[in-house]
Amino acid sequence: MKLSLSLQQDFQAPELVLKRAYIKKVIETALRYIDVNQDCEIGIACVDNDESHKLNLEYRQKDKPTNVLSFPSDIPEEVLPMLDAWPMGDLVICIPVVLQEAIDQSKTPIEHFTHMLVHGVLHLMGYDHETSEADAEEMEALEIKILAKLGFDNPYTEQD
Template sequence: MKLSLSLQQDIQAPELVLKRAYLKKVVETTLRHIDTQSDCEIGIACVDHAESHKLNLEYRKKDKSTNVLSFPSDLPDEMAQVLPSFPIGDLVICIPVVLQEAAEQAKTPLAHFTHMLVHGTLHLMGYDHETSDEDAEEMEALEVEILAKLGLDNPYMERD
């Protein structure tokens, strides 16, 4: 599997320096863990509160900014055989929300950003945590396994 990644960084944060090679490693680790074989493309946009709020309101009817929004590709799966690289979709990650949540949860900004990147990538691949408790448990378990492969702690464990 080969991954093509496009990155749009509309907001910079000194406490969260993102390198394309690291983002690619996180997404590739996620896709390999769920046994994705096809070459694929993903877009990642790092945005501010205003952009996240606008998109969350427009697409999810929620009047607030959010940590990550996932926009899966609407191409049929059969196209994966035809295209040299299959677009799996786009992620929009709100940097201020990620930084705030990281502080509230006593996590490093990079660890929490990585969790949101894994979480969003799983959404792009069809995983959902809002439809049932079983789906939520499956998705959380995958996140924990993937983050462990990346050397990160279980984000769902209670901290002292």
């Protein structure tokens, strides 16, 4: 599997230095874990509160910024065989929200960013945590296992 990554960093923070190679490694680990073997394309935008707020209001009717928004590709399945790589979609990650949540949850910025990246990738793959308790448990279990492969603790346990 080959991953093509488009990375747009409109908002950067000194406490969270993001390297393209690291982001690719996280995404590739998640995709391999759920048995994606085809070449893929993904877009990631790291944004500020204002941009996240605007997009969250427009697409989810929620009047606040959020940690990660997922925009799965809506290319018809019959077109996919004609493409060199499967366009998974785009993720919009709000860095200020991720940083504040990391503080609130007693996590490092990179630990929480990595969790949000895995969470968003799973959303692009069709996983959902809002439709049923069973779906939420399945998605959380995958996140825990993928993050463990990356060397991180269970993000759903309370930190001291």
